[in-house]
Amino acid sequence: MNEPALVALRGASFAYEDGPAVLSGLDFEVREGRALALLGRNGSGKTTLMRLLSGGLRPQAGGLAVEGEPVRYDRAGLTRLRTTVQLVVQDPDDQLFAASVAQDVSFGPLNLGLPDAEVRSRVAGALAALDITALADRPTHLLSYGQRKRAAIAGAVAMRPRVLILDEPTAGLDPDGQERLLATLDGLREAGTTVVMATHDVDLALRWSDDAALLTPDGVHTGPAPSMLSRTDLLRQAGLRLPWGVAAARLLRAQGALAATAEGPRTAEELAAMATASGRPDVGTAPAGP
Numbered sequence: 001m002n003e004p005a006l007v008a009l010r011g012a013s014f015a016y017e018d019g020p021a022v023l024s025g026l027d028f029e030v031r032e033g034r035a036l037a038l039l040g041r042n043g044s045g046k047t048t049l050m051r052l053l054s055g056g057l058r059p060q061a062g063g064l065a066v067e068g069e070p071v072r073y074d075r076a077g078l079t080r081l082r083t084t085v086q087l088v089v090q091d092p093d094d095q096l097f098a099a100s101v102a103q104d105v106s107f108g109p110l111n112l113g114l115p116d117a118e119v120r121s122r123v124a125g126a127l128a129a130l131d132i133t134a135l136a137d138r139p140t141h142l143l144s145y146g147q148r149k150r151a152a153i154a155g156a157v158a159m160r161p162r163v164l165i166l167d168e169p170t171a172g173l174d175p176d177g178q179e180r181l182l183a184t185l186d187g188l189r190e191a192g193t194t195v196v197m198a199t200h201d202v203d204l205a206l207r208w209s210d211d212a213a214l215l216t217p218d219g220v221h222t223g224p225a226p227s228m229l230s231r232t233d234l235l236r237q238a239g240l241r242l243p244w245g246v247a248a249a250r251l252l253r254a255q256g257a258l259a260a261t262a263e264g265p266r267t268a269e270e271l272a273a274m275a276t277a278s279g280r281p282d283v284g285t286a287p288a289g290p
Contacts, residue, residue, distance in 0.1 A: 040215030041239030
């Protein structure tokens with residue numbers, strides 16, 4: 001028998017006051033150990049879905065379950081949920097409020113009523129995981145944007161969640177900042193945290209995720225990232241373009257440079273490595289201009 005999903009919405013519906021249904025009869029699962037990218041056009045319901053998963057909103061129909069057990073929306077039930085699932089919003093300034101980084105990161109563990117020694121240990125571990133230990137005493141208003149992103153994620157990590165949900169975590173970061181954050185997320189995944197990332201970046205989703213969930217007008221479609229992000233019909237419905245890596249793989253197969261069953265490149269670096277391994281320097285080389 002299959003293990004129940006770590007977190008699952010079943011038949012979930014939600015509408016804001018005086019508005020149409022944002023989500024209706026939605027079934028959605030987060031499987032432990034699977035990096036999941038959540039994609040869809042603006043207004044498709046991504047933010048609502050993330051808030052339903054983390055307990056910030058309550059389904060008006062259907063329900064939320066953790067490991068098959070329905071979530072109760074009383075104090076004890078929500079505390080249990082928030083020690084399982086943490087959401088980090090897109091703008092860190094919506095999440096940071098304390099005078100210093102360490103004080104901000106300690107807020108969640110203190111609210112759990114943990115002993116001081118445990119709080120200090122969690123704060124130190126979260127700061128180390130996000131590579132911002134040196135910023136512990138820095139006022140949050142003096143941080144760079146990338147540092148504020150990391151501090152906001154550290155506050156969620158200090159809660160020791162099993163599922164970490166990130167809304168557009170790489171938005172606003174320069175390429176180096178994006179790479180450093182992705183390396184940090186890889187470290188969290190290796191330590192056992194299941195990561196869900198909402199993004200509009202299909203290339204990032206192809207490169208980073210195990211599974212992709214596409215929110216379309218007729219519901220959510222979830223499956224292995226390479227196959228889901230090759231579905232031009234679903235991508236069109238979700239207001240997304242074809243990922244670069246998928247287009248490159250199709251071209252390589254058409255030229256006989258990639259076997260039909262072989263996995264295509266997810267990054268330019270993988271394409272260059274394939275060219276080197278195949279002894280075909282033309283693979284991955286851009287055509288000359290007119």
